[in-house]
Amino acid sequence: VVTDHRERAQLLLIGSVVVAVAILGTVVLLNIIHVPPDVSAQTDSQSITDAERVQDSVEDDLQQLVLMHTSVNETGEPLPYVNPDTFNESVEVYGQNYTELSTTSSAAVTSVDYVNKSSIGSVVYQNTTDSLANGTVLRSVESVPRLYVNVSEIANSEYANISIRNININVSSSAVIVDGSTVCGNSLNPPIEIDILGGSGTVRENGNTCAELDIDPAGTDDIGINPSGDSASGTYVISAIGAVPASGAENSVENVDVNPTFHVVYQDANVAYETTFSAFGGDS
Amino acid sequence: MDDRAVSVAITHALAIAITTVLLSGLFVASDTLLESQENRVGQDQVDEIGGDVATYLHSFDRLNKTGTGVNATAEPKYADQIVNTYSYQIRLENESDTARIIVEPNRLGRESVYELELDTKVEPSQARGGTIQINLCSPPSSGKQTYIILGECES
Numbered sequence: 001v002v003t004d005h006r007e008r009a010q011l012l013l014i015g016s017v018v019v020a021v022a023i024l025g026t027v028v029l030l031n032i033i034h035v036p037p038d039v040s041a042q043t044d045s046q047s048i049t050d051a052e053r054v055q056d057s058v059e060d061d062l063q064q065l066v067l068m069h070t071s072v073n074e075t076g077e078p079l080p081y082v083n084p085d086t087f088n089e090s091v092e093v094y095g096q097n098y099t100e101l102s103t104t105s106s107a108a109v110t111s112v113d114y115v116n117k118s119s120i121g122s123v124v125y126q127n128t129t130d131s132l133a134n135g136t137v138l139r140s141v142e143s144v145p146r147l148y149v150n151v152s153e154i155a156n157s158e159y160a161n162i163s164i165r166n167i168n169i170n171v172s173s174s175a176v177i178v179d180g181s182t183v184c185g186n187s188l189n190p191p192i193e194i195d196i197l198g199g200s201g202t203v204r205e206n207g208n209t210c211a212e213l214d215i216d217p218a219g220t221d222d223i224g225i226n227p228s229g230d231s232a233s234g235t236y237v238i239s240a241i242g243a244v245p246a247s248g249a250e251n252s253v254e255n256v257d258v259n260p261t262f263h264v265v266y267q268d269a270n271v272a273y274e275t276t277f278s279a280f281g282g283d284s
Numbered sequence: 285m286d287d288r289a290v291s292v293a294i295t296h297a298l299a300i301a302i303t304t305v306l307l308s309g310l311f312v313a314s315d316t317l318l319e320s321q322e323n324r325v326g327q328d329q330v331d332e333i334g335g336d337v338a339t340y341l342h343s344f345d346r347l348n349k350t351g352t353g354v355n356a357t358a359e360p361k362y363a364d365q366i367v368n369t370y371s372y373q374i375r376l377e378n379e380s381d382t383a384r385i386i387v388e389p390n391r392l393g394r395e396s397v398y399e400l401e402l403d404t405k406v407e408p409s410q411a412r413g414g415t416i417q418i419n420l421c422s423p424p425s426s427g428k429q430t431y432i433i434l435g436e437c438e439s
Contacts, residue, residue: 011296015303022307026314048343048358055350264351271358273420277351 047108047271054110054266058098059277062112062262065090066279080146080239080280081123081256088114091262108268115261115276119145123258124249125237129153132160132232135248136224141165142242144215144223145259145280147196149238154190155231162194163224166216169194169203171232176203176210183211191234198259198281224248239280326367326392333362334387334396337374337418341383344420344432345402354430355437356420364414366392372413376434378406383432402432409434 067078069090095112102110124137129152149162151171159172170177171192176184184192184205193204196213203211223238225248241259245252258280265274340358348354366372372389383406388395404420411417411434421437422430 008292008296011299015299019303019307022310026310030314030318048340048356051356052343052346055347059350270360271356273347273354273356275347275351275354 047268050106050108050268051266051271051273054102054108055264055273055275058110058112058262058264061094061098062091062260063279065094066260077127079123079125079237079253081121081253081258082260084117084120084257087257087260088116106268108266110267111265113263115263117257118261119241119257119259119278120255121239121241121258122243122245123237123239123253123256124245124251126235126250127237129233129235130250131230132227132234133225133236133248133250134227136222136246137236137249138223138238138240138243139246140220140243141223141240142220143199143259144196144238144240145198145278146237146239147194147201147223149194149225149234149236151192151232151234152190153231153233154192155229158227158229158231160225160227160232163222163226164194164196164213164215165221165223167213169213176205178203178211178213198278222246322367322369323393326370326389327394327396329363329366330372330387330389330392330396333372333374333413334385334398336360336362337385337387337416338398338400340418341385341400341402341406341432344418345404348404348420348430353422354420355422358418359415360418361415362413366413373410374413374416374434375408375410376406376432377408405429405431407431407433407438411435 066080066082066087069082069087091112091114095110098112099110102108121142122138124133126133132149132151144164147164151160154160154171154173156173159170162169162171168179173188175182175188176192183203189206191206194213195201195204196215199215201213202209203213220242223240223243224246225236239258245254259278261276261278263274263276266272337360340360344356344358347356364371366389370389370392372387372392375384375386375388377384377386381401383400383402385398385400386395417435419433419435419437420430421433423438
């Protein structure tokens, strides 16, 4: 009887060990085969996000630098141009400072360069409200990075013709007509603003957009402001590449960079990125 | 006493038989469970890789609008094989202004397809799974369109 009990106990023990080994083996096998569904792409995605953030930040900074560095008129208002010789130094200093700052917080290198003398031209402006210019203000215009005309007052039965290369804008007390089509209503509420940035822009009446404008990028032409009488008054600032100021302009600056262009390179361990952009958009 | 001795043998045989059946069931069930888990995890990985490539394409599309002559390169490192077993390919296709990303594993379930509306042209191209290169290429000669490609820019 004792022998039978011993055999049964051995059998039970062996059986238990076999079952335990089988279950443990299955668990170990499952753990070995288990693969997490996540793939390691997090770091790289962060790099491309950083590149976009750096680009936005540098672009904003450089636009501020353009507006505040050399392009200030006698009353302290910014004008859309820079002096290439002095501006180059400012961009170099900015680029060095940006790189030093960015490398303290990340392993990325950013280089910013000013593409010197890429868009030389002229700026004409009238910064105090007065009778608008009479006649051609710029000749041999290749492209228009920035144009802002503000007609703040115009008498009944008078008008001002503003010709910007391929576009003719007629502003009167009753309507704004662009290339023969009336775009702003019958009873106008000044100011009438013509606002162009990088070759395209809008006509606005008292802050409301009436029409979209698109300047023809090809060829060369003149820009003129021709009032029918003396009552049309306002301000304007116009910059144009390749252009020279004409006699109709109140104030002018020549041989300056009217659309500074920058080359930005960003590089880290996973992403390399480079771009060239102009402060006032469009092709420089 | 003789009958009892036989009974003990039968008891042992039955115990062994039952244990064998239970263990077989356990292994078969484990195999099925593992296979379904492998498919599910594999599909998750394929989807995640496709989604990540889509993120890059969207980012490159946005970067392309930041200026002219924009070039960008990214080298995301994905798993060489899906669930350490199946090789796979990533393809870019362009179909009437819609870019398609297809992650296609060999011998594992369905492929993963992402369709994107991008302003930047996508050049049809493909790469084997693992570390891939995605490029935003601005051709130096004017008049040619900037494009996104898997692999090196065309010279």
